[in-house]
Amino acid sequence: MAWNLDNDRPIYAQIVERIQLQIVSGIYKPGDKLPSVRELAAVAGVNPNTMQKAFGELERSGLIITQRTSGRIVTENEHMITEIKKELAKEHVERFLEKMRELGFEKKEIMALLESDK
Amino acid sequence: MAWNLDNDRPIYAQIVERIQLQIVSGIYKPGDKLPSVRELAAVAGVNPNTMQKAFGELERSGLIITQRTSGRIVTENEHMITEIKKELAKEHVERFLEKMRELGFEKKEIMALLESDK
DNA sequence: ATTACTGTATCAATCACTTAATACAATAAT
DNA sequence: ATTATTGTATTAAGTGATTGATACAGTAAT
Numbered sequence: 145m146a147w148n149l150d151n152d153r154p155i156y157a158q159i160v161e162r163i164q165l166q167i168v169s170g171i172y173k174p175g176d177k178l179p180s181v182r183e184l185a186a187v188a189g190v191n192p193n194t195m196q197k198a199f200g201e202l203e204r205s206g207l208i209i210t211q212r213t214s215g216r217i218v219t220e221n222e223h224m225i226t227e228i229k230k231e232l233a234k235e236h237v238e239r240f241l242e243k244m245r246e247l248g249f250e251k252k253e254i255m256a257l258l259e260s261d262k
Numbered sequence: 263m264a265w266n267l268d269n270d271r272p273i274y275a276q277i278v279e280r281i282q283l284q285i286v287s288g289i290y291k292p293g294d295k296l297p298s299v300r301e302l303a304a305v306a307g308v309n310p311n312t313m314q315k316a317f318g319e320l321e322r323s324g325l326i327i328t329q330r331t332s333g334r335i336v337t338e339n340e341h342m343i344t345e346i347k348k349e350l351a352k353e354h355v356e357r358f359l360e361k362m363r364e365l366g367f368e369k370k371e372i373m374a375l376l377e378s379d380k
Numbered sequence: 381a382t383t384a385c386t387g388t389a390t391c392a393a394t395c396a397c398t399t400a401a402t403a404c405a406a407t408a409a410t
Numbered sequence: 411a412t413t414a415t416t417g418t419a420t421t422a423a424g425t426g427a428t429t430g431a432t433a434c435a436g437t438a439a440t
Contacts, residue, residue, distance in 0.1 A: 213437040240358040331407040331416045
């Protein structure tokens with residue numbers, strides 16, 4: 145899997161999004177052990193501090209849990225995971241509609257564009 | 263009008279988007295004269311150099327035209343404006359669908375979410 | 381006890397962006 | 411002609427975020 149990190153956004157933020165996505169989409173399952181900071185940093189080709197910062201964010205949101213010396217696991221609170229998934233979807237929907245309306249598109253036109261896109 | 267500039271993205275980039283939006287959505291019309299660098303910088307509360315940089319971007323994309331000593335105007339090429347508008351819309355649509363699919367949503371579900379959002 | 385693995389903390393270096401202070405060139409207005 | 415207003419260019423400094431290097435602390439395994 146490619147990490148696809150670009151330079152126009154903070155790397156740690158891109159990592160946060162990536163791991164978050166892997167959790168809510170079920171690639172990482174509740175209770176799964178995550179690779180260590182150093183290991184994942186090596187895989188991604190970033191500095192351990194950067195990975196540490198990303199993990200810190202994920203921890204604050206509650207998606208992952210730190211066990212001081214044995215590593216980190218994905219939360220077993222499945223409800224929280226589905227809530228976050230719904231929340232992310234909602235944000236995307238609202239941001240998208242907002243942007244399209246700014247451009248001057250009506251709801252009907254927006255739906256038509258979406259249909260035609262595939 | 264509030265400029266609504268935040269700190270987590272380059273200011274010049276936000277200004278570019280803002281003016282671009284004002285052009286494609288018809289707030290600034292083809293041939294309209296734009297405020298001077300210094301004037302707009304003062305209004306927005308940014309350094310003239312920052313505004314200059316934003317204008318430079320808009321110029322490169324062709325949306326605005328510089329008249330060396332009399333100021334800048336919006337391009338009178340209406341076709342270009344509508345093309346850019348379509349291009350922006352397309353980008354939003356594709357980015358949105360991509361993000362939703364990453365989250366695990368099918369086309370049908372996406373459309374349903376959009377309908378329910380209002 | 382020693383080793384090897386965790387996460388964590390600290391400090392410095394780097395980088396992009398912004399701001400700042402000026403200066404210059406061209407033209408419209410007077 | 412003079413003045414004011416355009417856009418443009420240059421150089422320096424400041425600022426904040428990110429990254430990098432390294433050391434520290436705790437615990438499981440042996």
